[in-house]
């Protein structure tokens with residue numbers, strides 16, 4: 001299962017949210033209940049794509065393999 005490797009804007013903790021892909025523009029990222037909730041947020045709570053504005057065009061990435069490098073966690077906060 002693909003998880004978001006972005007960072008929460010408020011706590012700066014790892015997001016680990018479910019990743020979605022916009023079927024309209026291919027934008028990928030997580031969905032947050034608040035705008036600007038994660039550094040890699042792609043969808044608002046209304047399932048609106050942050051890049052192209054399409055609504056309810058997200059697809060879960062759970063079936064797709066992601067090839068991401070392990071993220072370094074900051075030692076100093």
Ligand SMILES: [Zn+2]
Nearest residue numbers: 004015030038
């Ligand atoms: Zn995220």
Ligand SMILES: [Zn+2]
Nearest residue numbers: 022025049052
């Ligand atoms: Zn889009």
